[in-house]
Amino acid sequence: xxxxxxxxxxxxxxxxxxxxxxxxxxxxxxxxxxxxxxxxxxxxxxxxxxxxxxxxxxxxxxxxxxxxxxxxxxxxxxxxxxxxxxxxxxxxxxxxxxxxxxxxxxxxxxxxxxxxxxxxxxxxxxxxxxxxxxxxxxxxxxxxxxxxxxxxxxxxxxxxxxxxxxxxxxxxxxxxxxxxxxxxxxxxxxxxxxxxxxxxxxxxxxxxxxxxxxxxxxxxxxxxxxxxxxxxxxxxxxxxxxxxxxxxxxxxxxxxxxxxxxxxxxxxxxxxxxxxxxxxxxxxxxxxxxxxxxxxxxxxxxxxxxxxxxxxxxxxxxxxxxxxxxxxxxxxxxxxxxxxxxxxxxxxxxxxxxxxxxxxxxxxxxxxxxxxxxxxxxxxxxxxxxxxxxxxxxxxxxxxxxxxxxxxxxxxxxxxxxxxxxxxxxxxxxxxxxxxxxxxxxxxxxxxxxxxxxxxxxxxxxxxxxxxxxxxxxxxxxxxxxxxxxxxxxxxxxxxxxxxxxxxxxxxxxxxxxxxxxxxxxxxxxxxxxxxxxxxxxxxxxxxxxxxxxxxxxxxxxxxxxxxxxxxxxxxxxxxxxxxxxxxxxxxxxxxxxxxxxxxxxxxxxxxxxxxxxxxxxxxxxxxxxxxxxxxxxxxxxxxxxxxxxxxxxxxxxxxxxxxxxxxxxxxxxxxxxxxxx
Numbered sequence: 001x002x003x004x005x006x007x008x009x010x011x012x013x014x015x016x017x018x019x020x021x022x023x024x025x026x027x028x029x030x031x032x033x034x035x036x037x038x039x040x041x042x043x044x045x046x047x048x049x050x051x052x053x054x055x056x057x058x059x060x061x062x063x064x065x066x067x068x069x070x071x072x073x074x075x076x077x078x079x080x081x082x083x084x085x086x087x088x089x090x091x092x093x094x095x096x097x098x099x100x101x102x103x104x105x106x107x108x109x110x111x112x113x114x115x116x117x118x119x120x121x122x123x124x125x126x127x128x129x130x131x132x133x134x135x136x137x138x139x140x141x142x143x144x145x146x147x148x149x150x151x152x153x154x155x156x157x158x159x160x161x162x163x164x165x166x167x168x169x170x171x172x173x174x175x176x177x178x179x180x181x182x183x184x185x186x187x188x189x190x191x192x193x194x195x196x197x198x199x200x201x202x203x204x205x206x207x208x209x210x211x212x213x214x215x216x217x218x219x220x221x222x223x224x225x226x227x228x229x230x231x232x233x234x235x236x237x238x239x240x241x242x243x244x245x246x247x248x249x250x251x252x253x254x255x256x257x258x259x260x261x262x263x264x265x266x267x268x269x270x271x272x273x274x275x276x277x278x279x280x281x282x283x284x285x286x287x288x289x290x291x292x293x294x295x296x297x298x299x300x301x302x303x304x305x306x307x308x309x310x311x312x313x314x315x316x317x318x319x320x321x322x323x324x325x326x327x328x329x330x331x332x333x334x335x336x337x338x339x340x341x342x343x344x345x346x347x348x349x350x351x352x353x354x355x356x357x358x359x360x361x362x363x364x365x366x367x368x369x370x371x372x373x374x375x376x377x378x379x380x381x382x383x384x385x386x387x388x389x390x391x392x393x394x395x396x397x398x399x400x401x402x403x404x405x406x407x408x409x410x411x412x413x414x415x416x417x418x419x420x421x422x423x424x425x426x427x428x429x430x431x432x433x434x435x436x437x438x439x440x441x442x443x444x445x446x447x448x449x450x451x452x453x454x455x456x457x458x459x460x461x462x463x464x465x466x467x468x469x470x471x472x473x474x475x476x477x478x479x480x481x482x483x484x485x486x487x488x489x490x491x492x493x494x495x496x497x498x499x500x501x502x503x504x505x506x507x508x509x510x511x512x513x514x515x516x517x518x519x520x521x522x523x524x525x526x527x528x529x530x531x532x533x534x535x536x537x538x539x540x541x542x543x544x545x546x547x548x549x550x551x552x553x554x555x556x557x558x559x560x561x562x563x564x565x566x567x568x569x570x571x572x573x574x575x576x577x578x579x580x581x582x583x584x585x586x587x588x589x590x591x592x593x594x595x596x597x598x599x600x601x602x603x604x605x606x607x608x609x610x611x612x613x614x615x616x617x618x619x620x621x622x623x624x625x626x627x628x629x630x631x632x633x634x635x636x637x638x639x640x641x642x643x644x645x646x647x648x649x650x651x652x653x654x655x656x657x658x659x660x661x662x663x664x665x666x667x668x669x670x671x672x673x674x675x676x677x678x
Contacts, residue, residue, distance in 0.1 A: 006065075006133060007140045013080070013093045014138075017054070017061060020086060024051045053084050053246060060135040061086065062095050063172065064106050067129035068114070076128060081106055083172055084246060098172050099214040106130055107180040111147060172245075174531075175207065176200075182525060183208045187216055187467070190519040191494045192512050196553035197541065197665035198532025201496040202471050202636055206238060208494055209469050210245035220466050222249035226488070229254050230472035233614065233621065233629075234636045238471075255480070258487075259446050262453050262460055263406060270435060270442040272475065272504050273632045277597060279506075288428040289444045289507035293477020300419045301452055304412045305342060309334065312399050317353070319387055319395070320380040322370065324363070325353065330399075340486075343400075343457045350396040357388045405453045409445070410436050412452070444507045447480035454486035465491045472636055473497035475504045481515045493519060500550045503631070503659045528553060530665075532638055534560030537664070537671050544661040548654055561670040565647070569677045572606045578643050578672050579610055579626050585670070587640035591627040593663045595649040595656075600630050603645050631663040642667035646676045 028047050034040035062082035069076040078092070085097035096103060104116040105127050114127040132144040175183065182193060182204050191208075195201040206227070213222060227242075227250060229235040235252050242248045256269050270278070279286050291297055313334045317325035330353070337348040357363055367384060370376035376384075387395075413432045416425050435442050441449065453460040465488045470476070474497035485493070495515075502508050509515060516522055530538050530553045540563040542552040568574040575592060582590045592611055594600040604613045612625035614633055621627055621637065642664070650660040664671060 003140055003143050006143050009093075010140055013061070013095070016093060017058065017086060021051070021054050021058075024054065054086070056243075057083050059138040063133055063135070065129065065131040065133060066102075066106050066127065068102070068105055068125055068127050070123060070125040073125070076126075078129075080133075083244070097214060099211045104180070104184065107175055108177050172207070175203075176529075176531075178527060178529075179204045179207075182527075183211050185523065187212055188492060188521065190492050190522040192516065192519075192522060192524045193494070193496045193527060194512055194524070195496065195498055195527035196530055197498060197501060197661070198530035198538075198555070198638075199498075199527035199553070200531055201498070201527065202238065202241075204527070205469050205471050205494060205496045206241050206245055206247065209242075209250060209467070210247040212467055213247055213250070222247070223251065224464060224466040225250045226465055226468055226491075227252045228258075228468065228470045228484075230475065230635055231633065233633050234472070237621065237637055255443070255446055255476075259441065259449060262450065263404075263441075265404070265406065266439065267406070268438075268440045270440050272443045272507075273597065273630065275442050275444060275507075276504065280596075285424075285427060286506035288422075288424040288431070290477075291422055291424070292428065292432075292444050293447050293479045293507055295478055295482075296420075296422070297448060298451060298479050298482055300416070301412060301448065301455065303419050304415065305455060308408070308411075309342065309345075312401065313349070315399065317392075317396065319384045320376075322367075322376055322380065322384060324357065324384065324388070340489075341455060341458045341461075343459075346397065346400050350393045353396055354391055354393050357392060363388070405449060405456060406436070406441075408456065409449055409452055412448075444477070447477045447483050450483035450487060451479055454483055461487050461489055463490045467491055468493045470495045471497070472501075474499050474502040475508050477508050478514050481509075481518055485518050500545055500548060501635070501658065501662050501665075503635075503655070503662055505655060505658065530555040532668055533665060534558050534669060536560055536562050537667050540671065541661060541665050544657055544664070548657055548661070563671045563673065565673045565675060567675050567677055571603075571646070571674060571676050572610075574674055575607060575643060575645075576610055578641075582626065582641040582670075585641070587669065589621075589623045589627075589639045590641040590643070591629060591634060591637075591639040591666065592643045592645055593634050593666060594628070594630050594645045595659060595663070596630055596632075599645060599649055600628065603628055631659055631666075634666050635662060637666060638668055639666055640668050641670045642672070644671070644673040647673050648675050648678075 024047055028044060028051075031040055031044045031047060034043065060082075062080035064081040065078065066081065067076045067078050078094075079102060080093070080095045081098050081103050082095045083098060085100060086095040098106075101116050101118045102123075105114055109116075109127050109130075111127055111130060113124070115122050115124040117123070130146040132142075132146060133140060134142040134144070179200050182191065185191060185208070193201060193204065195204075209225060209227065213220075213225065225247075227238065229238060229252060231254060235254060239248065239252065242250065242252065256271070259269065260267075275289075310331065314327050314331040316323045316327045317330055333352050333356075334345070334349045337345050337352055339345040339348055364385070367376065367381050371378060371381045410433070412419070413429055413436065416422075416429050422428070432442070432445065435445075450460075468484065468488050468491045470484075470493065473481075473495045481495075497512075499509075499511065502510075512524060516524060528551070533541065533555060535555060535558060537560070538553055538555040545552055566574060579590065592603065592607065594603050600613070603611075607628060610626065611628035612622060614621065614627055614629040626643075627639070644660075644663055647660070650656040664673070
């Protein structure tokens with residue numbers, strides 16, 4: 001079928017879609033008349049959502065077409081695949097959602113014998129057509145039939161060669177098999193995905209989220225999901241994609257917001273990159289940061305809590321000067337009441353002791369004997385007996401002196417000498433207390449504080465969350481993962497990252513193997529192909545990977561501009577020429593990437609009339625300008641044209657080379673690396 005024929009078919013389908021849109025308007029009017037207000041609001045909002053989805057996708061209602069004949073049937077089913085579904089399965093012009101089971105034929109099957117699953121049932125048959133259909137503002141511009149001889153590289157070439165914003169629009173249409181396999185993995189699987197730069201980790205993560213929402217909507221509402229992003233810019237960046245994927249009702253957050261919501265007090269958070277600069281200024285002694293995020297530090301916190309509890313509960317229970325329960329018995333009962341959190345354990349302990357005193361005849365005999373021996377007055381005896389008859393839970397709970405989490409954490413750090421023989425414990429203690437005493441929490445303390453909070457009280461757990469998606473997870477410590485696992489204790493995790501991009505490796509995991517034991521039913525998978533960069537950029541980046549001891553990334557066979565390294569004495573003039581070059585190539589987005597905030601500050605002064613500067617806390621990138629930002633702020637983002645401000649800023653150390661790798665792999669089409677001659 002030609003473009004013209006598909007366009008004619010589309011116009012017929014459009015007539016039905018217009019009628020569908022009109023029916024939504026009529027439905028909205030009817031819903032206002034429902035007497036049950038709450039039901040009316042719920043249904044009305046759902047109808048408004050459908051109208052919004054239609055309006056957003058009306059100029060491109062589908063992107064693919066398949067024909068499938070089920071075994072035993074004579075006639076083929078023709079199905080169009082779109083971002084959302086519009087029609088019922090009985091409609092001859094069905095538009096199905098890309099997340100529906102039958103859509104798996106488009107992503108994962110070759111022409112010929114094929115099958116897909118609906119639940120546990122496998123549907124087999126013959127796939128006779130896989131067609132890509134491209135729209136531009138309601139007009140079909142290209143029809144592309146996929147046969148078994150076409151490689152994925154050939155298919156992807158026109159999409160990957162386009163600018164960053166167009167790539168975003170075409171993501172659903174260009175998902176590859178290894179990506180789709182991850183997206184469609186069952187809800188109850190924990191996933192750890194190691195993916196090279198440009199392999200589509202963020203794309204896969206958010207499409208998996210969208211897929212899970214769609215296919216589990218009868219069981220879980222959108223507020224059962226959460227996305228944890230690395231920073232504010234990235235959070236804003238994915239908000240566009242979440243909207244495209246009909247997943248914008250899901251909460252998106254980052255670690256800073258999580259810790260702020262738990263502590264709820266006036267503290268300043270020292271971010272990862274601020275800590276990095278502080279370390280640079282102090283000679284970069286960072287070994288203790290790794291320890292603070294380790295399994296050993298978790299054990300240290302547990303040891304402290306054990307001592308902390310004994311200090312509170314190894315006490316006689318006394319009423320009117322009379323020991324009613326011995327400290328040995330009180331503490332033994334506390335240990336036997338073990339629960340996930342200290343406060344839950346206390347509640348069980350108090351209940352057990354309350355029940356014990358109410359049902360223990362020997363206690364009554366004991367008080368009577370004390371009275372006969374003149375060791376207890378009659379009035380005090382009556383007072384104690386009446387107290388025990390009512391409830392002693394309130395009195396028992398006074399054993400526990402409730403403190404806020406930060407106070408307890410300070411006590412842990414202050415008493416660290418007694419808790420560990422770790423070689424750098426004094427540096428750890430001095431550095432951490434210096435911040436805490438100023439009400440500053442460093443990013444490397446987040447994991448420990450979250451873990452401590454999860455061990456103190458179940459108030460900090462969020463049991464309603466059932467799926468946690470984490471991107472750029474290579475920068476998390478073991479203890480952060482452990483804490484998140486406890487806070488979101490009913491959730492399954494989909495974790496995405498690239499160990500090679502661990503620019504805070506001195507305080508994060510060194511291998512995914514460290515955290516695999518934390519999860520049940522966990523699958524570890526790798527994405528080793530880069531869809532972002534050209535061959536030239538990938539080969540340049542692979543040299544950095546090789547030097548770091550990592551495997552090279554493969555990529556789509558897409559050639560582009562050579563990577564250019566330029567010596568310059570005048571960086572302002574050099575970058576001005578590069579920006580002019582960018583504009584002449586008709587790309588959409590460009591960025592000048594600096595190593596750190598110090599370099600950004602210098603560059604901001606020099607380039608103030610040429611670029612728009614961003615920090616990690618900014619929330620939106622404006623493609624009308626060349627962006628000036630640090631590599632921390634650029635993490636997870638991509639630009640058509642990337643300019644490295646100064647390669648000389650990066651030393652040969654593994655940490656600096658990781659940072660350089662991240663900066664270089666932000667480029668889609670062209671990479672220019674400046675070296676300033678001093």
